[in-house]
Every structure is written in structure tokens, then in C-alpha cells.
Amino acid sequence: MNFVTLSPALAAALAASAALVVVGFYLLRPPPQRLRVASTLLWERVVAARRRVNQRWRWWLSLLLALIIAVGLALAVAGPESDAPRGERRDLLLVVDNSPTMGAWRSDGRTRLDHALDAARAEIAAAPPGARFHVADTMRTASGAGLVEATEARAALDRIGAGLGGQPTFPDLSLLPAGEAGRETVFFTDGVSPMALPEGLRRVSVFEAGPNLGITAFGIRALATDATRHEAFVEIANAGGAAVEAVVSISGPGRAAQRRSVKVPGRGFASVTLSVSDFGGGALRAAVETADDRLELDDVAYAFLPLNRVLRVGLVTPGNATLERALRLDPRVRLTVMAPSRYGRGGSFDAWVFDRFTPPAAPLAPVLVFRPGEADWITPASRPVAAPAVASWLPDQPVLDNVSLADVQLDRAAALRTADRPVEVLARSADGQALITASARVPRWVATGFSLDDTNFSAQASFPVFLANTMQWLTEDNPVRAAGVGLVRAPLAAARASGVSAGSLVTRPVPGATLVSVPTPDFVTLEAPGERLRMLVNVLDPAVTDINASDLPSGPDAGARPATPQQPGGMPVWWWVALAAAALLLAEWVAFHRRWTV
Amino acid sequence: MSTTRSLFSENFLRRLEHLRLVTRRPVAGHLRGGHRSRRTGSGMVFADYRQYASGDDTHHLDWGIFMRLDRLILRLFEEEADLPVYLLVDASASMAHGQPRKFDFARQIGAALAYLSLLNYDRVSVVAWSDGVAAELPMRRGRTQVWPLFRFLEGMEPADGTDLAATLRGFFGASRTRGLVILLSDFLDRGAFDAAAHWLRQFRHEVVAFQVLSPEEMEPQLPDEAVLVDEETGASLALEASADLLRDYRAALEEHCRGIEAQCRRQGWTYLLARTDAPFEDLMLGALRREGVLR
Numbered sequence A: 001m002n003f004v005t006l007s008p009a010l011a012a013a014l015a016a017s018a019a020l021v022v023v024g025f026y027l028l029r030p031p032p033q034r035l036r037v038a039s040t041l042l043w044e045r046v047v048a049a050r051r052r053v054n055q056r057w058r059w060w061l062s063l064l065l066a067l068i069i070a071v072g073l074a075l076a077v078a079g080p081e082s083d084a085p086r087g088e089r090r091d092l093l094l095v096v097d098n099s100p101t102m103g104a105w106r107s108d109g110r111t112r113l114d115h116a117l118d119a120a121r122a123e124i125a126a127a128p129p130g131a132r133f134h135v136a137d138t139m140r141t142a143s144g145a146g147l148v149e150a151t152e153a154r155a156a157l158d159r160i161g162a163g164l165g166g167q168p169t170f171p172d173l174s175l176l177p178a179g180e181a182g183r184e185t186v187f188f189t190d191g192v193s194p195m196a197l198p199e200g201l202r203r204v205s206v207f208e209a210g211p212n213l214g215i216t217a218f219g220i221r222a223l224a225t226d227a228t229r230h231e232a233f234v235e236i237a238n239a240g241g242a243a244v245e246a247v248v249s250i251s252g253p254g255r256a257a258q259r260r261s262v263k264v265p266g267r268g269f270a271s272v273t274l275s276v277s278d279f280g281g282g283a284l285r286a287a288v289e290t291a292d293d294r295l296e297l298d299d300v301a302y303a304f305l306p307l308n309r310v311l312r313v314g315l316v317t318p319g320n321a322t323l324e325r326a327l328r329l330d331p332r333v334r335l336t337v338m339a340p341s342r343y344g345r346g347g348s349f350d351a352w353v354f355d356r357f358t359p360p361a362a363p364l365a366p367v368l369v370f371r372p373g374e375a376d377w378i379t380p381a382s383r384p385v386a387a388p389a390v391a392s393w394l395p396d397q398p399v400l401d402n403v404s405l406a407d408v409q410l411d412r413a414a415a416l417r418t419a420d421r422p423v424e425v426l427a428r429s430a431d432g433q434a435l436i437t438a439s440a441r442v443p444r445w446v447a448t449g450f451s452l453d454d455t456n457f458s459a460q461a462s463f464p465v466f467l468a469n470t471m472q473w474l475t476e477d478n479p480v481r482a483a484g485v486g487l488v489r490a491p492l493a494a495a496r497a498s499g500v501s502a503g504s505l506v507t508r509p510v511p512g513a514t515l516v517s518v519p520t521p522d523f524v525t526l527e528a529p530g531e532r533l534r535m536l537v538n539v540l541d542p543a544v545t546d547i548n549a550s551d552l553p554s555g556p557d558a559g560a561r562p563a564t565p566q567q568p569g570g571m572p573v574w575w576w577v578a579l580a581a582a583a584l585l586l587a588e589w590v591a592f593h594r595r596w597t598v
Numbered sequence B: 001m002s003t004t005r006s007l008f009s010e011n012f013l014r015r016l017e018h019l020r021l022v023t024r025r026p027v028a029g030h031l032r033g034g035h036r037s038r039r040t041g042s043g044m045v046f047a048d049y050r051q052y053a054s055g056d057d058t059h060h061l062d063w064g065i066f067m068r069l070d071r072l073i074l075r076l077f078e079e080e081a082d083l084p085v086y087l088l089v090d091a092s093a094s095m096a097h098g099q100p101r102k103f104d105f106a107r108q109i110g111a112a113l114a115y116l117s118l119l120n121y122d123r124v125s126v127v128a129w130s131d132g133v134a135a136e137l138p139m140r141r142g143r144t145q146v147w148p149l150f151r152f153l154e155g156m157e158p159a160d161g162t163d164l165a166a167t168l169r170g171f172f173g174a175s176r177t178r179g180l181v182i183l184l185s186d187f188l189d190r191g192a193f194d195a196a197a198h199w200l201r202q203f204r205h206e207v208v209a210f211q212v213l214s215p216e217e218m219e220p221q222l223p224d225e226a227v228l229v230d231e232e233t234g235a236s237l238a239l240e241a242s243a244d245l246l247r248d249y250r251a252a253l254e255e256h257c258r259g260i261e262a263q264c265r266r267q268g269w270t271y272l273l274a275r276t277d278a279p280f281e282d283l284m285l286g287a288l289r290r291e292g293v294l295r
Helices: A008-027 A041-050 A055-078 A112-126 A150-159 A321-328 A462-475 A573-593 B010-017 B063-069 B102-119 B143-154 B164-172 B193-202 B243-266 B280-290
Strands: A033-037 A090-096 A133-137 A182-189 A202-205 A213-222 A230-238 A244-252 A255-264 A269-275 A282-289 A300-305 A311-316 A333-338 A351-355 A367-370 A381-386 A390-393 A412-416 A424-429 A434-439 A445-448 A480-484 A486-490 A496-499 A506-510 A513-518 A522-528 A531-538 B032-041 B045-051 B073-081 B084-090 B123-129 B133-141 B180-185 B206-213 B225-230 B236-240 B270-275
Touching: A008 A055, A041 B236, A041 B243, A055 A573, A090 A112, A090 A150, A112 A150, A112 A182, A133 A150, A213 A282, A213 A300, A230 A244, A230 A255, A230 A282, A230 A300, A244 A269, A255 A269, A300 A522, A300 A531, A311 A321, A311 A462, A321 A333, A321 A351, A321 A462, A351 A462, A367 A462, A412 A424, A445 A462, A480 A486, A486 A522, A486 A531, A496 A513, A513 A522, B010 B102, B010 B280, B063 B073, B084 B102, B084 B164, B102 B123, B102 B143, B102 B180, B102 B206, B102 B270, B102 B280, B123 B143, B123 B164, B133 B143, B133 B164, B164 B193, B193 B243, B206 B243, B243 B270, B270 B280
Parallel strands: A033 B225, A090 A133, A090 A182, A182 A202, A311 A333, A311 A351, A351 A367, A367 A445, A480 A531, B084 B123, B084 B180, B180 B206, B206 B270
Antiparallel strands: A213 A230, A230 A269, A244 A255, A244 A282, A282 A300, A381 A412, A390 A424, A412 A434, A424 A434, A434 A445, A486 A513, A496 A522, A506 A513, A522 A531, B032 B073, B045 B073, B123 B133, B225 B236
8 A cells, every 4th residue: 555645654653643642532531420319220221221232342332433534534644545556567757848838827727837747646646566766857956866666756746846947958867777677758748848859758748739928029229319218129929820919018117117009920920119218227027918828937028228328427628629529429428518627516427537637536436537647546647658659459348349549640648557556458559558548446447648639539430439438338337137037147156136026036156156046037136245236037038938839739638647547436545545434434423323332 | 397387387287187088998996086997886877787685785776676676676886996007208318319308208298197197096107118117106196296206207317228028028017907008209119019019918008109209300311421320229320311311211210100000009009199399288288189098
């Protein structure tokens, strides 16, 4: 006799406990009340005529009935199953597909994964006595250790959840120890995720086609004509065969959600572009809503709208119309020009531009300095060098992205000292002197060893690009990273994580990073002492959205065994045990009221 | 039972004084009394004629017949004698049961009957019995014996078991004048009533049997499970009370009572069931008169 919910030892302990409780109750029954009567003569006659069973036997009969009922109920709770032979003994390797599409709902309100787990449990129940099992899944959420008994296999199945991120792969079962018995591999899948499957396995299909819309792309970009304005692009895929009317909504801080209806053709895509300039900066959430949707995971996506879309820049110069004009060309810049004598008289700026001016103390905002003077916080200039040539620069550095210094001529420049300073040299002269340097420490700064009066750089086409790149680099926030749903590796050690949707998230520290479990699309913020990292966690995968791309037939689970096969009368054993206990309970009730038992 | 007045109301006593015990057969008393006897003598009721014999009292010669027929014919009259009354009160432990106690109720009946017997110049003997004769008050006669008799009743207390047959055998085994036996008991006797009745039948006593039962015995209220302890023997009996069991008990009690009544009726005796919760005066002035015990 095996038990479904408990091990045999635990089931025996439960039955023994129930028996002890019953015996205890019988022994603790209060003694009957003693009443004095004139004579028991007539009572003796009555009782003698009625009493057919000896009083002691009645007590034992009652106790026996109660014990059988209690033990029967305890065993029914333990879920017994018959040991009757059910065919040839062999080991079963049960592999459950838990790729994201297995989270799709079926028409009965349960997911494909639920059906797969039920089918796996049915395989265990139908296995012959002595069979051993190995349980594995395609997303490596529950890795079984070797071949185990039915109880442990069921526990392993209980631990399998939907795998959300990563590429599903069929586990390598070749390393399992070979047993004397035969072996069969059963794969419970919807057949959507492409995997290399070994030969000879039996596939149990839990596939059922159904409608599904999902967001496959969600991005935010600045308008080409106005960098301060942004628009969102949402792409929706339809996995069903019929066209579907859907509503796309984008919500975020600063204003009410925007909604747009869209018709998505069957097995096709549709896109929506919405202006999001009126939202405040931060995470924006896109959602697609339809009347019938089988997979929720891909119905939501997040994108990040930049916070600093307008830059307040203070230009401190004794007078430089070229620089002023070049800065005003950037539509994001709100420029304030002031003489060096007026510096420090108030005003809040996102960045500074110092032209041949260097304050003794570093400003709180990042700064671009042309020809810096002597100051502790910035690289001091050495003696001027006449007509140096720009020999090399770093085109991959964001400040010099798309900026060419090949045609830049310098009448004179000061080489910038870089020794004992954590600065990056962006451009050098032919003799290796630093002409442009940058510091990434907060507040950032970029310094050129020349003023605009000593060069033709301001007349170059790349000069506005240089200014725009510099402003962008000086004022950029930490970059927002993107990741897929599931277990996310964030390059931030010992961080705490929280999502705007899920709240606090489960993390696990690993050397130099933190693993975050993100079960649904979310905008996740990780915080460690002195550092912060933001991550967009989305699905955005047409392969996940297309839940109907299966080569398996749609419908009832094909290849699965019945849930409780070969049970007497078509009912599980526990059902019969519980029925017998209930019948005995009824018999005890009748016997008690007829005074056959005590 | 401190005084007669505490036992009975004034009105009840006045009504009791107008009653007298009635016997169905001539009594065998040898003292003059108010009851008809088998002997002929100087009574008031004409009985028969017979030839005068030498030595007869000439006061009863019928001189009219002598004048017409010239024969000496003697007129005979029934002689009136007193009635020996034997008051047998069950003083077994079972009589201590009930509220009020069956024993107290039986003593009250006995006191009332003894009172009116003494008023009518009958001889009264009181016996307290359980598994034998526990105490005996010898024959008393006359009004002056009321108080000694009451004190005797007052001094009795229930104890021991019940054995009516042994009691009657012991008491009537000695020479007792035939009379009226008033038997006051619950008759919860493990011995057969028939065996006891044999002794009364043998000596041709006239019997009035009072079966005294308490309402607790007639309509018992028991918990679901109980152990019944016998007042007399101390034996215990465990049982589960159910409606069926209580119904069977009531049937058994009724059968028991009917059996005793049938025995009494068969002998021409009087049987009365006396519930301790019934009005006492109704029993004395109503039931006893209906049964012809009192007139």
C-alpha cells in the first residue's frame, strides 16, 4: 500500500495518533451518575429483558468501531493507493515543459502547466510498484537528484513553477544512473518552444489553441524635430487566427493614461504610436486589453521616459558669441549667459559651461571648461604650446561620438596634466599631450586645453555635435538596462530590488552582482550603498506571444494516462476508505441509539 | 409526627370520627364491640329461634309463641364484638425513598386508621416490619391508647430489606385472633407476594393492602447513563436510559402492581394504590369509602 499525500511512516503515525486519541477519549469518558433508588428489582427485570449484549462486550464493540472509523479516516487523508500490479516495472523520467507559453490558460481555466503537472502525477500513480522516477523541467527551476520514490517525485513536481526567462532546453538525462528496470521518458509539453528532443520519448500534449495578444515591442524616442518631445511605439502581435479589436493604454506619472483602440489582424501585427511628452519622466507602462486573452505575461511592458529633457545651462564667459550661438542650437538647452563676475550669485543649473574661467571651488552641477585655469578640482593647465595638432582621439567615448577632430587646427593650446588624477584623455597631440580630458566622477566635467578663440573647432560641423554629446554625457543619469522576465542578473553587488508593479522582489547575491527574480514585466530599481540601477524587465518576444505555434494537436491531453487508473470501481482507494469509514460511522450512530454500543 | 393535630387537620379529624372500619365477614372478637360476630347473645340484631333448654336465659323467651302454641321458644340475637386490627407498616429501607418519604405517607395512613379504630373500641396492634418483624405494639383498645400508638409509629425508622413472607410467617405463626390486616408497603419484595399472601389466607384474615409508591418511582427521570444503587441491598445496576427503557420500566411497574392487585382481588381483599403526591384526605375519605373499607 502506498500513500499519495504522506509517506508510509507518516501515514502509520497519523493512524496511530488517531487510534490513541480515540482510546484516550474512551478512557477519559466521565463515569455515569450514581442514583439511589428504592429498589432495583423492576429495573433489573427490564434491563435483563433488553440486554442482549454483555456490557463489557458492548464497550469493546464501540471502541473497535470508533478505532476502525478513526484509522480509516486517517488513512483516507493519507491517500492510499493500491499495490495491485499495473504492468511491467520500469523507471519513469518525467520532463515537464515550463517555458513561458506553458503559462497560457486553457478553456477550463487552468494553465497548460497545471495540466502537464496533473498528467505527470497520473503517470506516477499509474506506475507499477517499485518504480522510480526522475523529475526535471525545461527551465531548470526544479532539478531532481537521480531516481527517487513516488512521494519525492510528487514533491518535486510540486516545486515546478512556470519558467519565465531564458531559453527552454530539454535536460540532459544521459547522466542518470542506469537501473535494472526498463526506462521510459515522458515529456509533458505544449510543443510551442523549439527544443532538441531525444529519440524514443513519449510526448504528452497539453496544447490547446487559443486567442492571445501580446506586446512585442515598446520603445520611447525623441522626435527628430524636437528633442524635448517624445513618442512611444507599441507593437502588438496576434497569435490567434481571427482579427481582434484591442485597446492599448500607456500610463505613467504626470498625467492620465492614454488609450488607443487598434485592430490586430489574425496571426499578424499592429503598431501604435502615441505622444508621451506630457508624462513626467520615469517608467511608462503599456498594456494591451482584449476580451479573451490566454497569456497574461505578454500583455504588459515597460519603457523609460528620460527625466532631463530640458537642460538649464549656465554659460560663464567674458564674451563668446560663437559659443553662445552654438549652445542655443541645441533645442534642449535653456541657456543663461553671465560674466565671470556674476558667477555664484544664485540660480539653479543642470550644467555649467566655463569659457576661460575657472572658479576656485567645484560647482555642484557638471561642467564643460574651455581653457581651465588653476584650481584644485580640475586639471591645471601647463604652459601653452604653439600650434599643436590633434593626433588622436577616442571616437567611442560618448563625448566624441560622431565627432571628428581631424580638421581641427589649434593656434595654441595648453597641455592638460593628467598625472595623479583619475581622468580620461579624450584627445592628444602628436607628442602625447592631453588636449581634451574628462572626469566621470560626480560631478562630471570635460576640459579642453584650448579656448575657442585659438581654434577653428567652433566652425566645424561637428562642434554642435560635440556640445550636444558633452551636455548629454555630463547630465545623463545612470543608464537604464533592459532584461527579460525571470531570473535577472544585475551588475550591482548586494542590492535590494523593488518593482513598480511587484513591490519588493526576491534577490540572491552572487559575486559582483545580484540575481533578481522578476516574475512579470516590471520596472525594477536596485539599490546598493551609494549606487542605484534601473532595469526594464519585459517579455517583448513574439515567440512567447505566439502560443499557438505548436506541432501538437489542440484538444484534450494526448498521450496522457487517466488520472487514477485501475482503481477499484473507477474510484481512488482513499475514496473507498472514506466511504467505508462513513458507513461505519452511520452504523455506530445507529448502534449507539439502539443501545447496542456504549 | 409530633401530635395528632400536626398529622391531620381539625376538619379531617371530625370527619374521621364519623367513620368506622367495616368488615365483610363477622368478626371473631371476644370483647364487646361494634362489629357483627358469629356468636349469638345479647345483641340488638335478631338472628334465629330455637327450643328452650334448661339453663337458658329466660329473658329471651318468646312469650307470644308460648301463648299461641304452648311451646317454649327462645329468640336468638347476634352478639356484637370488637375487631382486631393488625396494622403492618413496611419499615424497610426502600420506604425511605421519595419526596415525601413513602414511609411517612404509610405511617400517616396507619395513624389515621388506628385512630378511628381506637375511637370505635377496636383492638389495634401495630407492627413495623422489614425482613422480619422489626417492632411490635401489642393490642391496644380505647381512646386513651391513641397517644401511645402514635408515639410508637413516631419511633419507627426504615432500615434493612424486605421479606413480607417471613414477616407474616413470623407474626401470624403465633396465635392471633382473626381480624383485619392493614398492610402498608411498596411491595418491592424480591420474594413472591403469593407466598406471603398464603399466611393471611390460611388464617382467614381480612386484608386491606395499601401499595405506597412515590412519583419518582412511577415516572422516573434518569440521565442518559446512570448507575442505580439499590437502597436496601446496595447493589448497583448500570444502564443507559432511553425512551424505550423508561417505557418498559413503566410497563413492568404496572404489571407488578396489577399482579399484587389481582392476588388481593382473588382473595376478596381490598387493594389500593397510594401515590405519595396524591391528596391524603382524598385517599382516606374518598378511595377507602368507595372500596367499602370505611363507612
